[in-house]
Amino acid sequence: MTTNYLFVWLGITNILLFYFMYSDKQKARKRKYRIPEKYLLILGILGGSLGGILGMHLFRHKTKHTYFYLVYILGMSLWVWIMTRVIR
Structure with missing residues (x-):
């Protein structure tokens, strides 16, 4: 059960960061307010x-x-380590 939640979490965060990278690139081209790097990291x-x-x-x-x-x-690397511990 916990594994399912982790996979959902990873899916959401990956899609969100992918979208943020796209959005930040578009904002950079238009010289608009950008997403702070610390949020991306x-x-x-x-x-x-x-x-x-x-x-x-x-x-x-x-x-x-x-x-x-x-x-x-x-x-x-951190998430691979976490998932190997949880999936066991």
Whole structure:
């Protein structure tokens, strides 16, 4: 039962971060108010790292910031570790 909730959580956070990457890129092009980087990074740690990495590459957004890659890879590693503990 707990595993189902975690998969739903991961799905929601990945979709949300993917959308935020798209939205922030559009706002950057229009020179409008942007989504703060700390929100993008925190959402990556909370489970949306795969959506963040996909958004970075598909929208060519934040690709020059290596700390985004580091945080997203760290977040993905953390969630793989958590899921391996829960699924047992």
